[in-house]
Structure formats: C-alpha cells, structure tokens
Amino acid sequence: MRESFPGAEAVVEVRSIVRRFGKxxxxxxxxxxxxxxxxxxxxxPNGSGKTTTIRILCGLLQPTSGTASVAGIDVVKDPDAVKxxxxxxxxxxxxxxxxxxxxxxxxxxxxxxLERSWRERVAWAIRTMHIGGQPNQLAGTLSGGTKQRLALAxxxxxxxxxxxxxxxxxxxxxxxRRLFWTIIRGLADQGTTMIVTxxxxxxxxxxxxxxxxxxxxxxxxxxxxxxxxxFGAGKSLEDxxxxxxxxxxx
Amino acid sequence: MTAHRLxxxxxxxxxxxxxxxxxxxxxxxxxxxxxLAFGFAIRMDVRHLPMAVYDESRxxxxxxxxxxxxxxxxxxxxRHVNSYAEATRxxxxxxxRAAIVIPADYxxxxxxxxxxxAQLLVDASDPNTSQNAIAAAQxxxxxxxxxxxxxxxxxxxxxxxxxxxxxxxxLYNPALKSSIFIVPGIIGLILSVTMVIITSMSVxxxxxxxxxxxxxxxxxxxxxxxxxxxAPYVLVGYVQLTAVxxxxxxxxxxxxxxxxxVVYAVTFLFITANLGLGLFIxxxxxxxxxxxxxxxxxxLPNVLLSxxxxxxxxxxxxxxxxxxxxxxxxYLQILRGVVLKGANFLDVLPQTGMLLLLALLFFGFSVKRFxxxxx
Numbered sequence: 005m006r007e008s009f010p011g012a013e014a015v016v017e018v019r020s021i022v023r024r025f026g027k028x029x030x031x032x033x034x035x036x037x038x039x040x041x042x043x044x045x046x047x048x049p050n051g052s053g054k055t056t057t058i059r060i061l062c063g064l065l066q067p068t069s070g071t072a073s074v075a076g077i078d079v080v081k082d083p084d085a086v087k088x089x090x091x092x093x094x095x096x097x098x099x100x101x102x103x104x105x106x107x108x109x110x111x112x113x114x115x116x117x118l119e120r121s122w123r124e125r126v127a128w129a130i131r132t133m134h135i136g137g138q139p140n141q142l143a144g145t146l147s148g149g150t151k152q153r154l155a156l157a158x159x160x161x162x163x164x165x166x167x168x169x170x171x172x173x174x175x176x177x178x179x180x181r182r183l184f185w186t187i188i189r190g191l192a193d194q195g196t197t198m199i200v201t202x203x204x205x206x207x208x209x210x211x212x213x214x215x216x217x218x219x220x221x222x223x224x225x226x227x228x229x230x231x232x233x234x235f236g237a238g239k240s241l242e243d244x245x246x247x248x249x250x251x252x253x254x
Numbered sequence: 255m256t257a258h259r260l261x262x263x264x265x266x267x268x269x270x271x272x273x274x275x276x277x278x279x280x281x282x283x284x285x286x287x288x289x290l291a292f293g294f295a296i297r298m299d300v301r302h303l304p305m306a307v308y309d310e311s312r313x314x315x316x317x318x319x320x321x322x323x324x325x326x327x328x329x330x331x332x333r334h335v336n337s338y339a340e341a342t343r344x345x346x347x348x349x350x351r352a353a354i355v356i357p358a359d360y361x362x363x364x365x366x367x368x369x370x371x372a373q374l375l376v377d378a379s380d381p382n383t384s385q386n387a388i389a390a391a392q393x394x395x396x397x398x399x400x401x402x403x404x405x406x407x408x409x410x411x412x413x414x415x416x417x418x419x420x421x422x423x424x425l426y427n428p429a430l431k432s433s434i435f436i437v438p439g440i441i442g443l444i445l446s447v448t449m450v451i452i453t454s455m456s457v458x459x460x461x462x463x464x465x466x467x468x469x470x471x472x473x474x475x476x477x478x479x480x481x482x483x484x485a486p487y488v489l490v491g492y493v494q495l496t497a498v499x500x501x502x503x504x505x506x507x508x509x510x511x512x513x514x515x516v517v518y519a520v521t522f523l524f525i526t527a528n529l530g531l532g533l534f535i536x537x538x539x540x541x542x543x544x545x546x547x548x549x550x551x552x553x554l555p556n557v558l559l560s561x562x563x564x565x566x567x568x569x570x571x572x573x574x575x576x577x578x579x580x581x582x583x584x585y586l587q588i589l590r591g592v593v594l595k596g597a598n599f600l601d602v603l604p605q606t607g608m609l610l611l612l613a614l615l616f617f618g619f620s621v622k623r624f625x626x627x628x629x
Contacts, residue, residue, distance in 0.1 A: 062471050088473040098468030102273045103266065114262025115472045155468070 015040045015166055015197050016061065021070030023056050030056040031067070032220040038199060038213075040165070043192045045214035046201040047241075049248070053220040054201040055095060058168050061199070062092050075166050088116065091159030091167035095174065097151050101144025105135055105154055108143050109161065116162035129157035133187065149180025153187070160191070167191070169200045173207065185210055205242035218248050259474050263482025267456075271486050281452065285444040285494045286501060292436050293506050303351040303376075303387055306333040308341045313361035319372060319398065320354060326390040329354075341375060351377045352387060434509070437502035438589035439562045444498065445491050445521070446528045446582050450552060452490075453532030454545040456483050457624070462542060476624050480617070484529040491525040492518070499593075511596030520588050520602065523609040527581035530616025537623040561586050584608045 016038035023031040031053040038044045046054045059065040061074050063083030072079050075089040099108045109129055113122035130136045133153040143154060152172055159167060169188075173181045185207075192198050192212075200211070208214060208228055216224040216231060224231045228241060235244040271278060305323070309316050323329045333350055335341050341353035355373040363370035374391045457479075460466040469479065495518070502508040531552065539545035557563055559577035566574055566583070577583045584605035591597035599606075 064467070064471060084473070084475075087471055090471065092468070092471035094464060094467045096464040096467075098464045100266070100270065100465055101463070102270055107266070107269060111262055111266045112472070114265070115259055115469070115474045117256065117258060117473065119258055158468075 013040070014038060015075055016044075016199065017071075017073045018057075018061070019071045021057070021060060021067040021072055023053075023060060023065065024068045029220050031060070033070075034215075034217070034220075034222045035070075036215050036222065036225045038197060040197050041192055041195045042212045043188060043198045043200065043210065045208060045211035046199065046217060047203070047205075047208060047214055047245070048201075048217035049203060049245070051219075052217040054217055055170055056220075057217070058092075058170050058199070058201060062090060062168055063087060075164075088162065089164055089166065091156075091162070091164040093152075093155045093159045093167075093169045093172055095170040097143075097155060099143050099151070099155055099158060102142060104140045104142055105130075105146070106139040108154060108158060112158040113161050118162060122161075125161045125163075129161055132160075132190075133157040134183065147180070148176045149183070152176055152180070152184065156184075156187070160196075164196070166197045166199065169198065171201055171203070173202060173204060205240075205245050208241040216244075216248075223248070256478075260478045260482055263474065263478055264485045267483055267486045271490075277452070281448055281490050282493065282497070284448070285440070285498050288444055289437065289440050289498050289501055290505075292440050293502070301327050301386075302330045303328060304332040304349070305329040306335050306341050306344050306350040306353040307331050308335050308338060308353060308355045310358040311356045311360040315361040315364050316356045316372075319356060319360075319394070322394045322398075323354060323374075323391060326394065328387045328390040345375060345377050348377075434506060434594065435590070437498065437506060437508045438593050439586060440502075441495055441498045442524070442560075442582050442585045442589060443557065443562055444494055445525060446556060446580075446585075447549075447553060448494065449487060449491060449525055449528035450532040450535065451546070451549045452487055453484055453529050454535035454539065454549050455542050457533060457536035458539050458542050458545045461540070476621050480533055480621055480624065484526075484533070487529060488522070488525050491521065495521055508593070510593055512592035512598065516592050516599045516602070517589065520585070520592075520606055520609065523606065523613050524581055524585040527609055527613035527616055530613055530618075530620055531581070533620035534616050534623065537620050556580050556582050559583070578608075579612075581609055581612050584612075 014037035016036075018034060018036050020033050020035050021031055022029065022033055034053070034057060046057060048054050056065065060067050061072055061079060063079045063086045066083070067080060070080075074086050077086045077089065079086045100111070103111065106126065109126045110122065113125055118125055130139065133156060135150055135154050135157060137150075143151065146154065156167075156169070156172070159169075173184060176184070188198050188200070189210075202208075211228060213225070213227050214231060215222055224234050226234070232239060232241060232244070235247075239247075307320055309320065320331060324331055329352055333344060335344065335353070338355060341350075341355060344350045345353060353375040355375065357370070357372070360370050360372060372395075374388070376387055376391075457466070460469065499510070499514075499517075503510060532549070535548040535552070536545050539548055555576060559566070559569070559573055560580045560582035561577070562582065566577055569577070588597075588602040588605045588609075591602050
C-alpha cells in the first residue's frame, strides 16, 4: 500500500462543490484533492452523493456552486475540454449490447479520435483487460466481469491521465473482482490516476486514499488508516460505515 | 466536428441498424405493403355503383340511355323499380347508390328535338365516390345532346362528325384513377412516418439503455451524434423512395413525367426535415414509449392536414395554417407536381425553400435542445 503523496501537484482539485436537485442537496460543500497515480476511493452508502460528485468531475453535471479542476482543466467553466483527458465508466453497463467486443472498442477508439493507432490500442486493451477470448461476441452476451473489463478497456483507449469508475465491481463475482483490482493497481503503478466509487467496505483497503461521503457531506478523507483512526481506534471501516448508515436511518 | 469521429458514429449506427433485423424488415416491408393496400384496396374512384332504374318511358331511347350509363363503368343496374318513391327508398337503405329516373315523355320529346331531361339520383354522402359518377352521367347527357342536335341539323354541309364537340377531359389522370394520385402521397407519408418514428426512438434508446451516458463523456460533439444518427436513415429513406416509385410505376402504371433528379434532390431536404422532427421529439421524451406517443401525436395531423387524404383547399383556415408546419404538405405538392404533371425545379422552388427552412428549423432546435449533460 502506498503512502499519500505530499508535495505532489494535485491532478484533481475539488473546492466546496454543492449540487442541489430541487430541495435535495446531493453534494454539500465537498472539497478534496487527488494526486497523480493514486487509487482514490469515494465511499459511502447509496444516495450519499458519490455518483453526483463523479458526474460533476466528468463535466456531465454542472455544480450549483464551487469549483473543480481535473487534469488541469476547470470542469465548471469548460466541461467539454475535460472529456478527451478522462476515462469514465458508468455504473450501469454503458456499451452497445448489439455490438461485439471488437466493434465497441473500435467505435470508442474512433470517438476518442485515435486514427492510425486504433489497432494497436485495441490490441493493447484486449490484452491488458483479458478480454481476448471471442472478439466477435456481442457485448450483451458477456458475463458481468467481462462486460466490466470491456467497459474499462473502452475508457482507457485514449490513455487518459485520470479515470473515473463508478461502482465498477457492483454485481461482479469475487474472482472477477480480484482480477479487476489487479488490473487497476497495474494501471495506477504506471501513473494513471484511478478514482473509484464503491459501497463494498472490504474494498476500502485497496485504496491509497479515500473520501467518505454521507448524505452529501464529506465525513473524512485520507489513507484508510487515517480515516479509521479518525473514527476511533479499533474500528474497521465496515463498522464505521454501518454506524454511519444506522445514524442516518434513525 | 471531425470527420473521423463522425465516421465512427455513422459506422456504429449502420452496424446497429443491420443487427436489428425486425426493424430493418419493417422499414423496407411497410412501404411496399402500404403501397399495395392503398393502391388496390382504398380506391377513391369507386366504380360500379349499384343503380336502380325507374323507366316510365320504356322505349328504345330510354333503354339506350341506361345502357350508355352502364357503359361508363360507373354504374351497374341492379334493380328496376316502378315508382320514384321506391327509388329513393332504395337509396336511403343503401341498397343502391344511384337511381336514374326517365320520364314517360322522354322519347317523344327527344324525337321532336324538344328539351327533355332524365333525373339521376346519387347518394352523395361520400362526395369522393359520387363525384366521378356525376361527371360520367353528365358526359353521357352531353353526348346525347350533340347526337340529337346533329340529327336535327338540316344543313347541306352536314358531315358525319358532330359540329360541336364538348369533351370533358380530366387532366393528368385521364382514367381518374386515384391509385396514380395516391402513389406520391404514399411515398411522402411512408418517408415521414419512418423517419420520425425511427429517429425519435434512437436517441431515447441510447438514453434508456445507458449508452448515452458513456458516449457523452467522450469528446464527440452534439452535432456529430445527431448527424451520425440520422445518416443511415437518409439511405433507408432513399431505398423506400426508390421501392415505392418503382412499384408504383410497374404495378399502378403511374407515369413519371418530371425529372427524377429533382425528386431525389428535394427528397433529401424532406428526409432531413423529418429526421430533425424525430430528433426533436427524442430530445423531449425520456422513454421510448413517450417518444412513440410523440410520433403518433404528429402522425394524425400529418395525414389529415397535409393534403394526403383531403384537399387542403377545402379546409378551414386554421387547419390550413397548421398544415403549413408539416414538411409533408410541401413535399406532396412537389412530388405530385414533378411526378404527375412534369413540373420542373423552378415550378417547385417555393415549396423546396419551405422544406429547407423547416429542415434547418427542426434540426437546429434539436441540436440546441440536446445537451451533452445529464439532469
């Protein structure tokens, strides 16, 4: 496990972002920084504002107030410019089910503007993601784990410095989850910043640093050890998570 | 906008279109079925109206009149009756659609060159069908007049041909066959319905299946998504146009009097306008069901107000104004003009201009409304 990255230039900077949907405050004054090559976790129960935060950082949603920059681009002012510099994998499978593995990859290579290098990059993605089995199989017929690795492959074709993964391991079997984490660690080691949301507490230990969200508020941010100690010694992240949910349910 | 991204989008849409066999079959099959259904079954020129005969004259001359009416193919004598009241009763009941009433003195007046008349009663509850019948009957009467006048003429310069020939000559569609008139209408209707329905579904489908969310985090622009989505359907539209034109020509002997080049060129604007309309619906709808309803909401006025079914000249002012918003209104005028009457490009320039305007309007609206954002 890595330490935090003191002194490094942050690749993602979030400053007091707020997002309201009508009367509901989905994200309430959240600030944090993420450094290059980190695997950064955004944790929290359902409805805590994880997805909204990620969508703001990808330029998909405008925050009600606050500023955020990703890979040197102000996503509030210039949401379109950030799109060529990030990879994004949505919570639900977002690729074309009626296109094959190879066709999906080829399509996204084209959309990301890879002209001559697309064959190389598609071959790289198939190799790295272990999805080489049947390149002509339709994406809709793949298993959950393969679907998810294909989606990650499409998000990585243009070698983005920052990648957002929204609940990537939801509904995936344990073996596929382990493979997925191995791949993510490998990418981070090569310098790609990975930002991952999850509500699986047993995955918390896999992050270099994490932010804990609850009801749209940032409860803690730091390494897993720091977050744990902040909530009282001897408690696992899972305990903290459950305690938090119970407090909110009450 | 880059050509490369646009090409990728079009390539993807083509693959998806090819994989969706059911929709593809529908897009190509429906125009042909519609053409045959409208062309053969829905005939506005209903011929062979059942007719009752009330002949008080009972002469050679009166029988000849009835026979001439029958010879027009508009009437079939199915009943002989013995009173005027009986004739009207049969019409009231719908047993016959017309009745000819020939007075007792018909032959006597005719022989002496005095004016006489026979009365034709026509069930005009359906003006479309009765109109042809009336026209045909009048023609029979006029011909008889000429014949009589000729016979009475004592001029030494008398020739075998009648001195005055009055002929009603229906222009452009001499047989008054509505199947010819209907083919251009079907082309327009089919094109507009397929284009609007298919495109209105396609953006919404991406939204519903979650693929749009993945797509809009890429550098692809709104314009590229929109143009990429409609490009394959432009091709489908041209296949439909060609199929209906060919079949209309081969099966219904619809003449093609004008330039096909003009037809194909103007069709591009028409297709684009309808695709723009479909896209616009899709930016309003959240689900495929909603966009389907939106398309149907468009469908009815499109059929009723565009002049496809009823002549626009007979419509109340407001209906005529609403009809001006539909691309089909202009396209029908262009198509009927060019295909049936041989109009040239300059003749249909005003309508073409309106199509261009509507295409820009609908397409511009939908690109503006389609945000590369969620929520």
